[in-house]
Amino acid sequence: AQSVTQLGSHVSVSEGALVLLRCNYSSSVPPYLFWYVQYPNQGLQLLLKYTTGATLVKGINGFEAEFKKSETSFHLTKPSAHMSDAAEYFCAVTQVGFKTIFGAGTRLFVKA
Amino acid sequence: GAVVSQHPSRVICKSGTSVKIECRSLDFQATTMFWYRQFPKKSLMLMATSNEGSKATYEQGVEKDKFLINHASLTLSTLTVTSAHPEDSSFYICSAGGRTGGMGEQYFGPGTRLTVT
Numbered sequence A: 001a002q003s004v005t006q007l008g009s010h011v012s013v014s015e016g017a018l019v020l021l022r023c024n025y026s027s028s029v030p031p032y033l034f035w036y037v038q039y040p041n042q043g044l045q046l047l048l049k050y051t052t053g054a055t056l057v058k059g060i061n062g063f064e065a066e067f068k069k070s071e072t073s074f075h076l077t078k079p080s081a082h083m084s085d086a087a088e089y090f091c092a093v094t095q096v097g098f099k100t101i102f103g104a105g106t107r108l109f110v111k112a
Numbered sequence B: 001g002a003v004v005s006q007h008p009s010r011v012i013c014k015s016g017t018s019v020k021i022e023c024r025s026l027d028f029q030a031t032t033m034f035w036y037r038q039f040p041k042k043s044l045m046l047m048a049t050s051n052e053g054s055k056a057t058y059e060q061g062v063e064k065d066k067f068l069i070n071h072a073s074l075t076l077s078t079l080t081v082t083s084a085h086p087e088d089s090s091f092y093i094c095s096a097g098g099r100t101g102g103m104g105e106q107y108f109g110p111g112t113r114l115t116v117t
Helices: none
Strands: A003-007 A010-014 A019-026 A032-038 A044-050 A056-058 A064-068 A073-078 A087-094 A106-111 B004-007 B010-013 B019-025 B032-038 B044-051 B067-073 B076-081 B090-097 B112-116
Touching: A003 A087, A010 A019, A019 A032, A019 A087, A019 A106, A032 A064, A032 A073, A044 A056, A044 A064, A044 A073, A073 A087, B004 B090, B010 B019, B019 B032, B019 B090, B019 B112, B032 B067, B032 B076, B044 B067, B076 B090
Parallel strands: A010 A106, B010 B112
Antiparallel strands: A003 A019, A019 A073, A032 A044, A032 A087, A056 A064, A064 A073, A087 A106, B004 B019, B019 B076, B032 B044, B032 B090, B067 B076, B090 B112
16 A cells, blocks of 8 residues: 655745755555645646656756655755745655555745 | 646536536547546545546545546546536546656646536
């Protein structure tokens, strides 16, 4: 069985500060991991994904995430927050032949 | 990236009527499409998975006679909410997957806001 836990339903950072959104997963098979972003009243947009290979993956808008198997984590980071980063972020896990499981989401607030 | 469109973006209907929502993958053939429902400030709830040319697989608790899904081609899936009631008001999002070379990622439509009065 697969599951995803996002720690913190809300995260608030100042503009220019580090963004860290936490995601832990459980999976009985090697997982594929994703981060999606959702702006108000819109669908989800893929930020980045990990499937195999390099454990540090870079995505769009300056975000990156590191797959840590020993910690079953896939935390999302960005060195310097921008006002336009304010949105809802979803971590997701899947594998070929399995359903995609989404986390509950973390709303990121960016203060000026 | 892959583009998925949804139509309409917003719809208001009267209780008891039916509403059809279209989901199209514009630049790739999607072997699988997913329909989600999202309540305010909540995560996505998978309603059903549809594969082109076969019946949709509904999640537990989702009424298949109420939420009719048709995946007639590799680029089009439709969700029809039949005999809508106010409690069906929600944000419905489709996604497309199964892109050649893809690794399980899904491409989401922009969503449809349904309001039943």
